[in-house]
Amino acid sequence: MYWWLSLIIVLLYAAETALIVLMRNNRKATLLLVFIVSVVWFIYQSCEYIAFNIKGNGLYPVEFSHMTYFILGATMLAGVKKMRGFASYCAMLTGLGFLIASIASPGSMVHDAKSHFSLAISILRHALMWLCGFGLFFSTERFHVKDIWIPVLGIALMIGFSLLVHYRLIYKDFVKWDDMVIIKIVKGTILGYIIDPSRLTMPVRVFTVIGIFAAVAASLVLFYYANAKIYDRRLARLTAQGKTVSDVEYGIVPFIKRQMEKKRGDNPDNA
Secondary structure (H helix, E strand, O other): OOHHHHHHHHHHHHHHHHHHHHOOOOHHHHHHHHHHHHHHHHHHHHHHHHHHHHHOOOOOOOOHHHHHHHHHHHHHHHOOHHHHHHHHHHHHHHHHHHHHHHHHOHHHHHHHOOOHHHHHHHHHHHHHHHHHHHHHHHHOOOOOHHHOHHHHHHHHHHHHHHHHHHOOOOOOOOOOOOOOHHHHHHHOOHHHHOOOHHHOOHHHHHHHHHHHHHHHHHHHHHHHHHHHHHHHHHHHHHHHOOOOOOOOOOOHHHHHHHHHHHHHHHOHHHO
16 A cells, blocks of 8 residues: 555665665775764754654653664764774664665554655655665775674664663653563563464564574674775776775764874974
8 A cells, every 4th residue: 555655765875875886996985975964963863853752741761763864974074984884883773774674564654654745744854864884885995894793783782772761760751661672672572563463472572682683793794894895996996097085084082183293293392
């Protein structure tokens, strides 16, 4: 019934993916695009949740996707390179999860949306997460596997935070404490979106949890491996062509470093 919604979302994701692939040899432009989009969305989401808090409607950024908006935005705004692998993975996972949900159960997305506007915003925010996450992964830099502990620890903390909310230890006025996607994944009830909840026996739930976490672990390893292969091949090709990869950086930390370098350069004692 809602096949048209799935088609729109698939085409949107395909266009974003094609854009990043076309920009693959221009690191500076890709990084600037990701920086602008993620920071603008970070500001928008911050204002939105501040407004929610002022209204007292009991809504907080507690879902995996909600936290990803802030992780990505804060990472890019700060310009901390070591965090980009984590931010990229979370953003891609958020976007991909939404894409799969839009294909498997587009009707649930329509019925859960408060309005057509909120549905459009939901599609836009998840599509932008895919754009930024895939942009960092495919076209900007090499993520080192030695840093894989950062996303592992980060995801564990995100799950722990959501559990604290779910068990009403923090944000006790949160209205959706028992209807969180991340909790449904942890409890193995996420398949209730596509099958009869009465069929979710304990063995099925346990198998679901094991399967999802195994898939996340495998995808994380594949994420780092694929990124390294893509980056190394591009670097070798550009080097053979006599070209170099831009080392430009954006964010607060790079800005401070540049200012400090300028200061040292202007200092006659360094001559």
